[in-house]
Amino acid sequence: MVEVKHYGRGMIGSGRPNDELSVGQVAERSGLTVSALHFYEREGLIHSERNEGNQRRFGRETLRRLAFVRASQRVGIPLASIRAALDELPHRRTPREDDWAVVADRWATELDERIEQLVRLRRKECQRQGGQGSHLRGGHQCRT
Secondary structure, X not given: OOOOOOOOOOEEOOOEXXXXXXXXXXXXXXXXXXXXXXXXXXXXXXXXXXOOOOOEEEEOHXXXXXXHHXXXXXXXXXXXXXXXXXXXXXXXXXXXXXXXXXXXXXXXXXXXXXXXXXXXXXXXXXXXXXXXXXXXXXXXXXXX
């Protein structure tokens, strides 16, 4: 037997008003495009359910998950690693500060390695540009 949630008059799931969001509402609130949300859903980073009209509905925790994904991407964490971290959480649970701390500890070594690689790359580029006192694009001054 399939259970269908009733999505009438803004009372969804738990009976609280506006408990779930349409894909357009998530896009507006997250600053992402609808196509980006569909991509993240295909990649298993966020999840939706379908209402009686076969429209996607996202839980409010999706907004925090998206913030978690975007912050992780900004520091260079690959989507596969982000998905693995989110997969460790119970379904429909928002990552909390203690969840982020566990993930940050796990990713610290990887991030340190990336930082070292970037520093080496910058040094090589500075040497190529002429050494100390030279400037890279973006105004960064070369130092030894």
